[in-house]
Structures are given as C-alpha cells and as structure tokens.
Amino acid sequence: MPSHNADIAAIFEEIADLLEIEGANPFRIRAYRNAARTIGELSAEAYAMVEKDEDLTRFPGIGHDLSEKIKEIISTDHCALLDSLRTELPPAVTELLRVPGLGPKRVRHLYHDLDVQTVEQLYSAARQGRIRTLAGFGEKTELNILQAVELHTDPIRRFKLAVAAQYAEALRPYLAAVPGIKQVTVAGSFRRMRETVGDLDIIVTAAPGSNVMQHFTAYDEVAEILMVGPTRASVLLKCGLQVDLRVVPEESYGAALHYFTGSKSHNIAVRQIAQKRGLKINEYGVYRGKTRIAGETEESVYRAVDLSYIPPELRENRGEIPAARSGRLPHLLELSDLQGDLHVHTSATDGHNTLLEMAIAGRSHGLQYLAITDHSRHLTVARGLDPLRLARQCDEIDALNENLEGITLLKGIEVDILEDGSLDLPDRVLAKLDLVLGAIHSKFELSRARQTERVLRAMSHPHFTMLAHPSGRIIHQRPPYDIDMPRIIREAGRRGCFLELNAHPDRLDLLDIYCQMAKEEGVLVSIDSDAHSTFEFENLRFGLGQARRGWLEKQNVLNARPLSELRALINRTV
Ligand code: DGT
Ligand code: CA
Ligand code: CA
Numbered sequence: 001m002p003s004h005n006a007d008i009a010a011i012f013e014e015i016a017d018l019l020e021i022e023g024a025n026p027f028r029i030r031a032y033r034n035a036a037r038t039i040g041e042l043s044a045e046a047y048a049m050v051e052k053d054e055d056l057t058r059f060p061g062i063g064h065d066l067s068e069k070i071k072e073i074i075s076t077d078h079c080a081l082l083d084s085l086r087t088e089l090p091p092a093v094t095e096l097l098r099v100p101g102l103g104p105k106r107v108r109h110l111y112h113d114l115d116v117q118t119v120e121q122l123y124s125a126a127r128q129g130r131i132r133t134l135a136g137f138g139e140k141t142e143l144n145i146l147q148a149v150e151l152h153t154d155p156i157r158r159f160k161l162a163v164a165a166q167y168a169e170a171l172r173p174y175l176a177a178v179p180g181i182k183q184v185t186v187a188g189s190f191r192r193m194r195e196t197v198g199d200l201d202i203i204v205t206a207a208p209g210s211n212v213m214q215h216f217t218a219y220d221e222v223a224e225i226l227m228v229g230p231t232r233a234s235v236l237l238k239c240g241l242q243v244d245l246r247v248v249p250e251e252s253y254g255a256a257l258h259y260f261t262g263s264k265s266h267n268i269a270v271r272q273i274a275q276k277r278g279l280k281i282n283e284y285g286v287y288r289g290k291t292r293i294a295g296e297t298e299e300s301v302y303r304a305v306d307l308s309y310i311p312p313e314l315r316e317n318r319g320e321i322p323a324a325r326s327g328r329l330p331h332l333l334e335l336s337d338l339q340g341d342l343h344v345h346t347s348a349t350d351g352h353n354t355l356l357e358m359a360i361a362g363r364s365h366g367l368q369y370l371a372i373t374d375h376s377r378h379l380t381v382a383r384g385l386d387p388l389r390l391a392r393q394c395d396e397i398d399a400l401n402e403n404l405e406g407i408t409l410l411k412g413i414e415v416d417i418l419e420d421g422s423l424d425l426p427d428r429v430l431a432k433l434d435l436v437l438g439a440i441h442s443k444f445e446l447s448r449a450r451q452t453e454r455v456l457r458a459m460s461h462p463h464f465t466m467l468a469h470p471s472g473r474i475i476h477q478r479p480p481y482d483i484d485m486p487r488i489i490r491e492a493g494r495r496g497c498f499l500e501l502n503a504h505p506d507r508l509d510l511l512d513i514y515c516q517m518a519k520e521e522g523v524l525v526s527i528d529s530d531a532h533s534t535f536e537f538e539n540l541r542f543g544l545g546q547a548r549r550g551w552l553e554k555q556n557v558l559n560a561r562p563l564s565e566l567r568a569l570i571n572r573t574v
Contacts, residue, residue, distance in 0.1 A: 003073050005039050005046055007272065011079050012036035012069075017097060018085040020104030021111060034061035039070070047074045077276070090117045092318075092513055100148045101141070109134050115448075115484060118513065123149045124479030128445075158196040159241055160475055162505030162542055165190075167221070167241055168200055174219060175202070175245075180210025183253060187260040191312045193545030195475060195508050199242035201260045205250045216245050252284045255295035258302075259283035266315040273305045273321070281305075313548035332548045333527075335541060337560040340369035343414065343437060343468060343500060343528030348393055349374040350382035352533040355396055355409070361534035363407040369563045371412040372397060373437050373468075376424040378416040385413065387429045394432065408563055410434040414468055419443045421457025423464070430463040435570045437500065439468040440481065448482040455488055459497050465570050466526055466558075467492065469502040469509040477506070485514055493523045498558050498570075501527045501550075503543020504536075515550020524569070525550075526558040 016032035038061045039046060049056060056067040073079050089111075096107045099119060110116040113134055116125050122145065125131050131142040168186045175184045181204055185191070188201035206212050213233050217225050226234040232246045248256040259267060260283070274281045279288055285295025286304040294300035299309050307324040311332055314320040323329045344358055345351030351358070355372065362370040374393065375384040385393065390413060397409045412435045416424040423430065423438065430436050438458045446454065458464055470488065471480035492499055499518055501510045510518065510525060518525050527543040529536050547557065554560045558569065 003047060003077065003276065005042050008046060008070055008073050009036040009040035011073060011082055012039065012066075014094070015079070015082050015085060017094060017104050018082075018089055021089060021093060021108045022085070023108055023112075031061065031063075031066065035066045038062060046070055050074050090513065092118045095119055096122060099145065101144050102148075106137070109136070115486070118511070119149060120473075120511075121480070124473075124482075127479050128482060130482070157240075158198050158476075159239075160196055160505050161190070161193065161508075161545070162539070163239075164197040164200060164241065165542075167237060167239065167243075171200075171202070171219065171221070171243065175204060175212075175216065178206075178210060178212060178215045180207040181212060182206060182250070185257055187257055188262060191261050192263065192315055193313050193542075193549055195546070199244060202243060202245045203253070203256050203260055204245060204247045205253050206247055212245075212247050248283070250296070251292070252295050254297035254299070254301050255281070255285045256283045258298045261298075261312050261315065263316050265317040266310075266320070269317050269321050270302075270305060270307070273307070277305065279304065311548065313545060314551065316549075330551045330553050333544060333552050333554055333557055333560065335544050336366070337554045337557065338367070338527060338540060338544070339562055340367050340371070340559045340566065341529050341531070341537065341540065342371040342410075342412070342435065342466065342526045342559055343373050343502070343530045344370045345374055345414075345530070345532045346372060346393075348389065349379075349384055350532060355393075355400055357534055358531065359400060359404055359407055359409055361531075361537055363404075365537040365540070367407065367537070369408045369410055369566070371410040371435055371437075373412040373414040373435075375441075376413055376415040378418065378424040379441050384416070384424075387425060390425070390429060391432075412437060412465075414439050416441055417454060417458040419446070419454065421454040423458060423461055427463065430461075433463070434567075435465040436461075436463045437466050437468040438464050440472055444472060444478070444481045446481070448484060451481055452484040452487060455483060456491055459488075459492060459495050464495075464497055466498040466500055468500045468528075469504075469507050469530070470499055470514070471509050471511065473509055474506050475508065480509075486517060489514065489518050489521050489523055492518075493521045498524050498526055501525050501543050501547055502530050503527055503539045503541075503546070504530045505539060505542045508542060508546045510546075510550070512546060512549040515547060515552050519550070519552060519556045524558040525552060525556060528559070 012032045013036045016029050019029045038059050050071055056062050056070055057064060069079060093107060093111055096102055114125050114130055116122050126142050126146040131137050131145060132139045168190055172184050175181055183205045185203050186200055187203050189197045190200055204212055213228055216233055217228055217235060221237045222235045223238040224236040226236060234242060234244045236242055271281045279286055285292040286301055294304040302309050308329060310320050310324050341362060346355050346358055347353060359370060375382040377384040377386045394411050397411050401409055411433045413433055414437045417438045417440050418424060473480035499510055501515060515525055527547050529539050531537055
C-alpha cells in the first residue's frame with residue numbers, strides 16, 4: 001500500500017523541524033509546514049490522484065518541487081531530502097522537540113551553542129546553569145526546562161537496570177514454577193536493556209485453567225494490587241516497582257512479546273510498514289483482513305513485514321528498521337565475545353579482594369586476561385598508589401603470572417587526570433605499565449572548553465591508553481561533566497587511544513549514542529566491569545546491554561580481542 005496523506009504530512013513536518021534546527025531559510029521551512037497542512041487536510045488520498053496523473057500543484061502551497069517530492073514518497077516510500085537531513089543531525093535531537101516548551105528554534109540553539117543532543121544532556125545543562133546564558137533563554141526558561149524534563153522522565157520513580165533485574169530475576173522463576181505456566185518473559189524497557197526501567201512488563205502463556213493471577217498477586221513481594229482481571233494484572237512491589245503481567249494465547253506469544261517489548265516508537269514504525277502492505281499488527285498477531293498470518297514467534301512478526309529479526313536492544317526507531325529491511329543490521333556483540341576485563345581494583349586501594357582472588361574470579365567468568373588498575377595517589381580517599389606501592393604491586397603481578405594457569409594479569413593504573421590535564425604519576429612510572437587508564441575524579445565543574453582541553457591534554461600523553469568512564473555521570477546522582485564528547489572521540493581516534501564503556505550499573509558510561517559514534521570513528525571501546533570485588537564481574541552483562549544498544553559488534557570492542565592482539569593494540573609507540 002502506498003503512503004497515506006498523514007504519512008506524507010508527517011514526513012514534511014519532520015523535514016520542517018530538521019530544517020529549522022539547522023537554521024535553514026525561513027521561507028523554505030514555511031513551505032514544508034504549509035504543504036504538510038495542505039496534504040493532511042486533503043479529502044482524497046494523494047496517491048490516488050497521482051495514479052490518475054492529476055495535477056497536485058493546484059492545491060495551496062504545493063509547487064512543482066513539492067509535487068515531485070510527494071510523487072517520490074508515494075513511489076519510493078522514501079524522501080531523499082529527509083534521509084540526508086537525518087544523516088546531518090544526530091538522531092536524538094528530534095527527541096528534544098518532545099520536551100514541552102522546546103520548539104525547533106530553541107533546539108537549534110541548544111544543539112549549536114551547547115552541543116546538547118539528548119534529553120539527558122539537556123537536563124544536565126539546565127542543572128549546571130548553562131542554558132540561561134543562551135540568548136533568548138533566561139533563568140525562567142531554564143527552570144521550566146528543568147521541570148519539564150523532571151516531569152517527563154521522572155528520574156526518582158525509575159529503577160536502575162540492575163535493581164530491576166534483581167526483582168525480575170526473582171519473580172520469573174517464581175512464575176515459571178506455577179503449574180500450567182509455559183513461557184514467562186520480561187519484556188518492555190527491561191528487555192531492551194535500558195539504563196533505567198519504569199516498570200516491568202511480563203508476558204506469560206499458560207494452559208487453560210492455570211491460576212496465574214492468583215499466584216502472581218500472592219507473590220511475597222507484592223505490597224499492593226493495582227488491578228487484576230482475567231488476562232492482565234498490575235501490582236506494586238514493596239520496593240515501589242510496578243509489575244504488569246499479561247497472559248496471552250500461545251499463538252499470540254510472539255506478537256505480544258513484540259508489542260510489549262517496544263519501544264513504542266519502534267512499534268509504531270513497524271505497524272506503519274504493515275499498513276502499507278495492507279496488513280494489520282496488534283498484540284495478538286499479524287492479520288491480512290481477518291486471517292492471522294503470523295504472531296506465534298517474534299521472528300514470524302518481522303518476517304511478515306519483510307524485516308529480519310531485530311534484537312530488542314536496537315528497537316528504538318533509530319535506524320534499525322531500514323537496516324533490517326536492507327540486511328544491514330549489525331551482528332551485535334555477545335557476552336562470550338569478551339576475552340578480558342581492563343578495569344579491575346584490588347584491596348591495595350578501594351577494592352575488597354586481593355589480586356589472587358580477583359584473578360581466580362575473573363578466570364571463572366571465562367576471562368583470559370585482567371588489567372589490574374588500582375587508583376593513583378591523588379585519590380586519597382581510595383588510598384591511591386604512589387610509585388613505590390605500585391612497583392610492589394607490579395612485582396606481585398609478575399609472581400602471580402608465573403604461577404597462574406588460564407589467566408594473565410596486566411599491569412595497569414587508573415590514574416587521575418589532574419586539573420591541568422597532566423597525569424598523577426611520573427612518566428618513568430607509567431612507562432613500566434602495560435596500560436594506563438586516565439580518569440577524572442575531581443574538578444567536575446570546569447567549563448566545557450577547559451574540561452575538553454584537560455582530557456585532550458591527558459590523551460596526548462605518550463603512555464595514555466584509555467579514558468575511563470568518559471562522561472563521569474552516575475545515574476540519578478551526578479550529571480555528566482560538561483565535555484565535547486564528539487571531539488574527544490575523534491581525537492581519541494587520532495591519538496590511538498580507546499574509550500571505556502564502564503559496565504557498572506550506576507555508570508553505564510559511555511552512553512549508547514557515543515558508542516555508535518565511536519564505532520563510526522573507528523575508535524575501539526573497552527567494556528570493563530570496574531570490579532571492586534569478585535562478584536562484580538557479573539556487571540559485565542549490563543555493559544554488554546549498553547554496548548548492544550550502541551550497535552557495537554565484536555570487531556568494535558578492544559577486550560573482545562585475544563591477548564596477543566590486545567597487547568599489540570595497547571602498546572603505544574608514539
Ligand atoms: P518504561 O517502563 O518507561 O521503562 O518503558 P517501556 O518501554 O517498558 O514502556 P511501558 O512499560 O509503558 O510499555 C511497555 C511496552 O508496551 C512499550 O515499550 C511498547 C508497548 N506500548 C505501550 N503503550 C503503547 C502504545 O500506546 N502504542 C504502542 N504501539 N505500543 C505501546
Ligand atoms: Ca515497562
Ligand atoms: Ca508497563
């Protein structure tokens with residue numbers, strides 16, 4: 001089925017938005033807005049008129065150029081102009097338009113003047129008082145933005161992924177053990193591995209007569225039953241986390257899983273494709289007329305609309321659908337691809353376990369190498385290492401490597417990047433190590449220019465290997481420091497440095513969009529646990545989720561390389 005008027009209007013609106021963010025000629029922007037309105041209000045379908053070769057330029061606001069664009073959309077399902085605008089602007093920018101009070105003009109200022117691309121960056125810019133400095137914004141606007149974002153994302157009521165995982169992973173086996181229950185899957189943002197989760201959405205299939213709801217509402221952790229019906233129920237757990245449960249017929253399991261995994265905007269985009277093919281998708285299946293043609297598995301749903309299977313982490317309507325249509329989906333990183341961990345602490349500083357204990361735990365997680373990267377002396381609260389204590393640790397590592405089978409320890413440090421961009425330990429000390437992680441643990445409030453210069457200077461250091469937790473944010477606790485991340489990524493590439501994706505669930509830092517950017521710039525990312533105890537290697541799976549959300553493949557990941565290749569890569573001979 002060809003594009004409907006509403007689709008064409010939506011394309012023109014998006015073009016107008018993007019042109020306005022880019023600061024294009026106001027007449028040109030107006031032309032697209034007018035055309036969107038005209039098309040949206042037509043009483044007959046434009047594609048039918050085009051079929052009959054009717055002249056579209058007779059409608060107000062539709063000139064020759066726009067009439068050609070309409071034909072292009074109808075015949076190709078695409079608009080080349082929109083496609084090229086989408087490549088010029090970061091995809092997240094249009095999300096800013098959804099924040100109440102932000103129109104394209106303001107988004108343009110935020111993007112051009114402050115490099116604000118995401119709602120999170122918007123929030124931290126407002127918190128840091130940077131928005132009031134822009135012409136036409138002022139303190140009141142800044143406050144409004146802060147409130148709008150807070151209302152919009154409600155950070156307090158969202159749960160960190162790892163916290164939600166604890167509840168999900170206890171509830172799942174409880175439900176699976178209920179007689180008659182067949183499948184139990186946690187869908188929603190949890191399955192998409194979002195950094196934070198609003199509520200849990202559980203999909204269940206069960207034999208008729210199984211007392212699913214009774215068991216669900218009787219679960220120990222339930223504090224309040226919000227609602228319960230024959231096929232759906234919602235409860236509040238004692239911790240405040242809401243859980244929605246739906247029982248679906250087996251033949252609808254895939255369709256329900258797809259629907260309730262989301263994201264909403266991914267679902268809408270898939271449904272539009274179905275509509276154009278004369279199909280209907282809902283949570284029960286894919287239908288042609290009244291006939292169900294798919295829905296038992298998610299694969300069957302995607303197949304019905306000629307898309308290859310899209311992994312949940314990619315379902316954010318950020319380019320995964322065109323990629324699935326043309327067979328260009330990334331082959332996402334798997335947990336088993338990780339060969340080592342390049343950020344590990346021990347009891348020499350603020351870790352809880354000894355070198356040997358960490359080595360054995362790493363090995364039992366299937367890792368072949370660990371970089372021991374304790375803190376440097378500047379971080380006194382963590383009893384950071386001075387050159388003497390570091391030298392002693394290096395001797396211990398040598399001794400352990402002699403005796404340990406199945407895992408190799410690398411000598412490293414998480415060295416403080418000082419305010420002026422110098423490193424907290426002398427060159428001759430760093431030169432003896434296998435790798436040097438640079439990190440910011442102080443002076444978070446420097447201006448964007450100074451913070452960026454600080455890190456660039458540190459990265460120019462001949463022994464610098466990798467920037468640890470690049471943005472410094474701690475979820476729900478500390479906003480990222482103000483830094484020109486695209487520039488850091490580019491310059492890391494030039495200098496032969498790497499970026500960490502810190503897998504600690506409070507950090508998950510690099511952000512997904514910057515993982516994607518690093519991939520495009522050819523900068524390898526290292527997914528590290530930052531483990532301070534033996535059980536924190538478990539956190540690698542959250543880093544993996546974030547990496548997958550950032551479209552990373554095995555070849556984009558530094559610690560997916562075997563030790564010999566890794567050694568060659570981290571050996572900077574500048
Ligand atoms: P959350 O809970 O805020 O972290 O995010 P989600 O994505 O888990 O959202 P939630 O729990 O509101 O809904 C679960 C999924 O259900 C969502 O990802 C997509 C689907 N869904 C919910 N509402 C709609 C809707 O109005 N239209 C469509 N197409 N799908 C929806
Ligand atoms: Ca949810
Ligand atoms: Ca929900």
